[in-house]
Amino acid sequence: MPDYVETINLCRTFGKKKELVKALDEVSISIKEGEIFGLLGPNGAGKTTLIKILTTLLLPTRGEAYVADFNVVKEADRVRKIINLVSGGETPGYGILSVKENLWFFSQLYGLPSSVAKERSKRLMADLDFEQYANTRMSKLSTGYKQRMSLARGLLSDPKILFLDEPTLGLDVLTAKKLRNYVIDWAKRERKGTVLLTTHYMIEADEMCDRVAIISNGKILACDSPQVLKEDLRRTPIAKIEVSSIQIDFSFIEKVKGIIGYSETRNIQTGVTHLRVMVDDRRVFAEIESKLTEAKLKVLSVNETEPTLEDVYIRLVGKGFEEAEEKAHA
Amino acid sequence: MLDDLVRNLRVAYARLWVRVKGGNREPEWLIFDMFLPIFTLSAYVYLYKMLGVGAEFAGFVVIGGTMLAFWTNVLWNMSAQFYWEKETGTLEAYLVAPISRMAILLGMALGGFVNTTLRAVAILTVGSLIFQVPIALNEPFTALLIFFLTIAALYSLGMLFASLFLLYGREAWHTASLLQEPVQFISGSFYPVRYLPTLLQLLASLVPLTFGLDGIRRTAISGEGIAQVWPHVIALIVFTLILLPLAKLALNFMENLGKKEGRLTLRWQ
Numbered sequence: 001m002p003d004y005v006e007t008i009n010l011c012r013t014f015g016k017k018k019e020l021v022k023a024l025d026e027v028s029i030s031i032k033e034g035e036i037f038g039l040l041g042p043n044g045a046g047k048t049t050l051i052k053i054l055t056t057l058l059l060p061t062r063g064e065a066y067v068a069d070f071n072v073v074k075e076a077d078r079v080r081k082i083i084n085l086v087s088g089g090e091t092p093g094y095g096i097l098s099v100k101e102n103l104w105f106f107s108q109l110y111g112l113p114s115s116v117a118k119e120r121s122k123r124l125m126a127d128l129d130f131e132q133y134a135n136t137r138m139s140k141l142s143t144g145y146k147q148r149m150s151l152a153r154g155l156l157s158d159p160k161i162l163f164l165d166e167p168t169l170g171l172d173v174l175t176a177k178k179l180r181n182y183v184i185d186w187a188k189r190e191r192k193g194t195v196l197l198t199t200h201y202m203i204e205a206d207e208m209c210d211r212v213a214i215i216s217n218g219k220i221l222a223c224d225s226p227q228v229l230k231e232d233l234r235r236t237p238i239a240k241i242e243v244s245s246i247q248i249d250f251s252f253i254e255k256v257k258g259i260i261g262y263s264e265t266r267n268i269q270t271g272v273t274h275l276r277v278m279v280d281d282r283r284v285f286a287e288i289e290s291k292l293t294e295a296k297l298k299v300l301s302v303n304e305t306e307p308t309l310e311d312v313y314i315r316l317v318g319k320g321f322e323e324a325e326e327k328a329h330a
Numbered sequence: 331m332l333d334d335l336v337r338n339l340r341v342a343y344a345r346l347w348v349r350v351k352g353g354n355r356e357p358e359w360l361i362f363d364m365f366l367p368i369f370t371l372s373a374y375v376y377l378y379k380m381l382g383v384g385a386e387f388a389g390f391v392v393i394g395g396t397m398l399a400f401w402t403n404v405l406w407n408m409s410a411q412f413y414w415e416k417e418t419g420t421l422e423a424y425l426v427a428p429i430s431r432m433a434i435l436l437g438m439a440l441g442g443f444v445n446t447t448l449r450a451v452a453i454l455t456v457g458s459l460i461f462q463v464p465i466a467l468n469e470p471f472t473a474l475l476i477f478f479l480t481i482a483a484l485y486s487l488g489m490l491f492a493s494l495f496l497l498y499g500r501e502a503w504h505t506a507s508l509l510q511e512p513v514q515f516i517s518g519s520f521y522p523v524r525y526l527p528t529l530l531q532l533l534a535s536l537v538p539l540t541f542g543l544d545g546i547r548r549t550a551i552s553g554e555g556i557a558q559v560w561p562h563v564i565a566l567i568v569f570t571l572i573l574l575p576l577a578k579l580a581l582n583f584m585e586n587l588g589k590k591e592g593r594l595t596l597r598w599q
Contacts, residue, residue: 056426091419094420101348109341
């Protein structure tokens, strides 16, 4: 299959000389037609910047990008005819208009005859389970239904390439799953469309994507199918350690010899921190446990676990998403 | 080519439809917009009555109030619209779509015009009846010509402002606030501009509303015709011919600048 989306040494910087921020650093990716491709990385990794360049909303500082062989800078008008973009956390439209009216309006941006637009809106509303809200004002919809409407808006124009920027951001588990399944169905069975998805949810990348590029600080660190990326870690011991404290700084465990990387998730409600630790030898787990005990922390459990895409990230960066985001904000 | 034209016409119509539908969905706003301006007009009319300056001044005030409805619409519902659309992500949807941004602006302008006309007609009718405005309309077509040319020039100005709001949301917001009253003052909304000092009259000639107001008053209240108001017609045509292409240039420039600087779809700036 030919490359449908391609970037060549794409760079994008923001700010002026003294405070120059590299949002994208020599990014080269290629996406095949009909593929669901994921960009996985923490907030601030450069995912949205890349999607904005590919959807003609932002100019690259250097490098080239093509969508269906059209240059996104020089042939932006041709690119726009075959793409659509759905961003999580944003609900384009007019609150005072009903869902049905909003969808009709957006269909006109792509020149759809009204009869076709109405028929497609009706089908999408039924498929995404919100046809009962067709006549409800958009301002009265819940976040989940607003996002269903956004996805319907993105699919109305029947794009060849759908760009999804954090499409399930802030949604409940069921709605997120519903939207994910629908996109998979659309891409694989119904439309056979190409999807570029950005996310920082591992499960989303794992469930949806044929291939995933892991991005950090504007650089692509790895790119392959989720299975292959995880397969590389099969022989690396990974454990989930539960510690009964959310107050302490766990960075002291980095000093333990043999540790490859770790991530931590603090649960304020239960007062428990979940450490995910990757080591080069199983025996290191015992040493980590003793270090935690020395620090007067109660270790609730230590369980070895299967690798996830976050472990791939930890392996590459040495830290989990949350730590990377904290470091980026510091 | 034809496909693009049809699509852009559909977009303009759809944007017009949104504006008309949205603007009239809550009728209480319609009532506020129609009747609250009458209070401002009343203050001026009674002031002129107290000063005994003649009945035609009541007519000046009513026409001024009517046309101000369009100016307010241009400034707040036209120029500021992209700012709100940026906040909700709607602007992003426009920019990703294969459409001319001018088609969106055209739809916004036409929709704004339709909505405001409803309000303006109410102000004109109620104001004329209450204050017994003396009408001397000898050439209605000339009056209509000036009205439509004024609208064209005003909404072209609105399109130009909208392009500024595309990138400089909050700053442009303040600019709009700064423009509201000074333009109201300088264009002679409630009095003839000829009473202003010469320097201010010169400044007033940079505002299309000045020519529009003066032209409509002359044709509707003073009974003048095309022989007297042809300079107004030319001035308004020139305004439109300058402002409309300028709006398109500014829009392209701002969009490219936004793409370079990365500020096009960033919110709260």
